[in-house]
Amino acid sequence: MRHYEIVVMVHPDQSEQVPAMIERYKNMIQTDGGKVHRLEDWGRRQLAYPIAKAHKAHYVLMNVECSDKALAELENAFRFNDAVIRKLVVRKDDAVTAQSPLFKNPEDEKPKGEYRARNEAPASDEAADASAEAAGA
Structure with missing residues (x-):
């Protein structure tokens, strides 16, 4: 495989x-003995x-290990599904299991206010340091 x-x-x-x-495609791969990594x-x-008068699209990434038969069945399912506007299949040498840089994990996201508060606090300290240096010079 x-x-x-x-x-x-x-x-x-x-x-x-x-x-x-996604569930349907996973089942196609797993029924033929493949694995979704x-x-x-x-x-x-x-x-x-x-693309097809759409300015946005819903993206899904899968790294799989499967036979040629299962891949042909999967590509056929993509071709006849009107909801799929593009697909890309690339053969890899090894299984890729690491998280991709584009994936945004909901637990990793910070509230918007926390970013602003964190970045504004050091700026006021720097301003105080700069004014103290100017007064001392």
Whole structure:
């Protein structure tokens, strides 16, 4: 079995159906004896240019290990699913399990106010240090 990295872009109007689609694709891979090493739902993202009159798309990344038969079945499912506007399948040498840099984990996100408070506090200390140096010179 070979390792593949698959990125699927789903039309934004069909975003609610993405979890069911992911489950269906995982079952296709696993029924043939394959494994899903990494699965990331990147959510809606802005497109660089409009595709099928859509300016955004729902992205899904999968790193899988499967047979050629399962991959052909998966690509066929992508082709006949109207919600899938683009797909990319790349063969990899090894299984990739590390989290991708584009994946945003909800637990890692900080509240917006915390960022502002954290960045404003050192600025006031620097201003106080600068005024103290000016007074001392």
